Amino acid sequence: MTHPAAAPRIYLDNNATTRVADEALAAMWPLYTESYGNASSAHGFGAEAAAGIRAARKALAALIGAESEAEIIFTSGGTEANTTAIRAALAVQEGRREIVTSMVEHPAILQLCDALEKYEGVKVHRIPVDGEGRLEIDAYRAALSDRVAVVSLMWANNETGVLFPVEGLAELAHDFGALFHTDAVQAVGKTPVDVRAAGVDMLSLSAHKFHGPKGVGALYLKKNTPFQPLLRGGKQERGRRAGTENAPGITGAGKAAELAAARMAQDVARIAGLRDRLEAGILEAVPHVRVLGDRRDRLANTLCLAFDLVEGEGIVMKLDRAGIAASTGSACASGAVEPSHVIRAMGVPFTAAHGAVRLSLSRLTTEDEIARVLEILPSIVADLRALSPFWSDNGPNLPGLAPASLQEI
Numbered sequence: 160m161t162h163p164a165a166a167p168r169i170y171l172d173n174n175a176t177t178r179v180a181d182e183a184l185a186a187m188w189p190l191y192t193e194s195y196g197n198a199s200s201a202h203g204f205g206a207e208a209a210a211g212i213r214a215a216r217k218a219l220a221a222l223i224g225a226e227s228e229a230e231i232i233f234t235s236g237g238t239e240a241n242t243t244a245i246r247a248a249l250a251v252q253e254g255r256r257e258i259v260t261s262m263v264e265h266p267a268i269l270q271l272c273d274a275l276e277k278y279e280g281v282k283v284h285r286i287p288v289d290g291e292g293r294l295e296i297d298a299y300r301a302a303l304s305d306r307v308a309v310v311s312l313m314w315a316n317n318e319t320g321v322l323f324p325v326e327g328l329a330e331l332a333h334d335f336g337a338l339f340h341t342d343a344v345q346a347v348g349k350t351p352v353d354v355r356a357a358g359v360d361m362l363s364l365s366a367h368k369f370h371g372p373k374g375v376g377a378l379y380l381k382k383n384t385p386f387q388p389l390l391r392g393g394k395q396e397r398g399r400r401a402g403t404e405n406a407p408g409i410t411g412a413g414k415a416a417e418l419a420a421a422r423m424a425q426d427v428a429r430i431a432g433l434r435d436r437l438e439a440g441i442l443e444a445v446p447h448v449r450v451l452g453d454r455r456d457r458l459a460n461t462l463c464l465a466f467d468l469v470e471g472e473g474i475v476m477k478l479d480r481a482g483i484a485a486s487t488g489s490a491c492a493s494g495a496v497e498p499s500h501v502i503r504a505m506g507v508p509f510t511a512a513h514g515a516v517r518l519s520l521s522r523l524t525t526e527d528e529i530a531r532v533l534e535i536l537p538s539i540v541a542d543l544r545a546l547s548p549f550w551s552d553n554g555p556n557l558p559g560l561a562p563a564s565l566q567e568i
Contacts, residue, residue, distance in 0.1 A: 168482040169528045173368075174317050174345060174461060174519035175486060180370040180418055183411040186211070187372065190407035198404045199395060208406040215413025219377055222416040223343075223362065224353035227382060232396050233409050236376035237344040238267040240363035241311070243378055243389040243400070244340040245271060248309030248361075249281065251385035252338065255308035257282040259332070261294055261323075262504040264313055265342055269500070272311075282306075292321035292452040292505050300331060307337040314346035314362075318488055318501045318517055319452030320461025322350070329358040338384065344368055344376075348419035349458055350427065360384045366408070370521070371415030375408035426522045431459035434520055437529050438462050444537040447554060449511060451488070451502070460521060463488060465507055466514035468550050469543045472496055474516050477539045483532055488515025510555065 170178070190211055196204025198212055216228045225231060234240045245258065245268070260272055262285045275281040284302035287295050294312070303310075310332040315322050329339040340361040346352055347362075348369025354362055362379040366372055378400075380386055386399060393401035419426075441448060447467035466474065471487035478485050488502045498512040507515070518532070544550040 166482055169531060170484045171518045171520060172484045172486050173521040174517065176367045176373065177370045177521050178523060179372055179411065180415055182418060183371055183414040186414040187407040187411040190410055198406050211406055211410035212404055215409045218413040218416040222420045223347060223379060224355050225379055226355060230380055230382055232378045232380055232399050233404060234376045234378055234400060235374055237342065237363050237365035240376050240378040241267045241342055242271055244361040244363060245309055245311055246389055247387045248338045248340065250387040252308035255306055256280065257284065257307045259284045259286065259302045259307055259310040261286045261288065261312055263288050263292065263316055263501045265317055268311055268342055288504050290506050292316060292319045294323055303331060303335045305335055307335060309338045309340055311340045311342065314341045314343035315350065315458050316501065317345045318499060319463045320458035321452045322456045325359065326357045345458065349460055351423060354379055366412035366415055369415055369419045371412040372408045375405055375412045422522065427459045430520050430522065430524065433524055433526065433529050434460060434462050437518060437532060440533040441536060445540050451505065451507065451515060460519050462518045464516050465511035466540055467511045468547050468555055469514045469540055471514045471516045473543050474539055481535050483535065486517045488517060
């Protein structure tokens with residue numbers, strides 16, 4: 160007796176990480192098996208490893224529009240790049256002990272700022288966002304002064320995909336003599352990024368967000384920007400980041416950057432089309448669901464939804480059982496699942512905040528996969544709502560609740 164083959168798994172969690180491109184894997188393999196020398200060594204093995212790093216530095220510089228390859232410092236990932244940028248800015252901006260950031264930054268920024276404030280006496284200004292995840296520009300202007308060492312604002316939000324107007328934000332920071340850093344981990348490789356046009360001083364990126372390997376990132380450091388390294392003890396990266404270079408990983412990151420640059424226009428257009436089809440299909444099939452974030456200025460690959468009166472965690476678990484990978488807009492602490500800091504900062508009504516789900520696509524996402532998700536997701540939401548004492552055949556059943564809190568966006 161034969162059994163039907165299991166349906167192929169569908170991966171819609173690409174803002175968490177992406178599949179490594181075949182071309183990147185192929186570029187990496189020889190540095191594990193043949194050209195495995197230390198890139199700092201003078202012999203041929205080392206020279207071969209160093210050649211891969213040079214090619215990668217060139218590719219990443221081109222991808223983000225850097226003026227010079229020397230402006231690229233390889234790191235272990237976005238978190239190290241973020242920490243390096245902020246600590247360096249504080250070290251070189253004498254007499255300035257304030258940071259401006261937002262309430263929706265990645266924890267790699269927010270937890271560092273919390274620690275700097277608690278243990279080192281740095282003052283942190285956390286700028287709010289509006290209901291669509293857009294930065295409150297007036298509050299940002301009000302926080303700037305000649306006491307600010309660095310502004311650190313993300314290029315694209317990891318949960319909603321909302322894009323901040325980096326170019327204008329950097330200009331305002333420079334008016335007060337502050338350095339400007341952007342965490343562009345979610346942007347690089349997914350949307351056009353030009354550091355010179357944006358006027359940023361520092362930018363963080365991570366290869367595994369655009370089909371490169373994990374454990375490799377980079378910090379863009381604009382030429383002539385004052386700097387102090389975070390890691391000391393070697394001459395690697397022109398003395399700006401000590402430690403033996405991860406030559407295979409860096410080489411893979413370079414190949415992924417080449418692919419992203421070559422395919423950017425076609426990928427963005429196609430992925431946005433799939434995302435829009437997914438969004439429209441869900442909004443048509445599922446009642447009482449809202450799209451979180453600015454629907455105009457966001458990444459092409461990101462769809463963040465909040466389903467009224469259903470737990471996002473339950474949706475994600477049932478999707479996983481159906482072979483579909485997604486993520487929630489929740490954070491688990493002390494055994495309790497709470498809406499993420501991004502959801503809370505946007506003021507999402509409590510009836511929907513716990514029902515946030517993020518679906519993030521990539522160049523590998525297909526039309527058939529989107530059709531399959533649209534076939535499965537509505538019934539999952541309906542089944543979960545049927546278990547809720549606050550849901551009826553006519554929709555939400557919450558006596559005394561103000562109708563505005565259930566209003567669909």
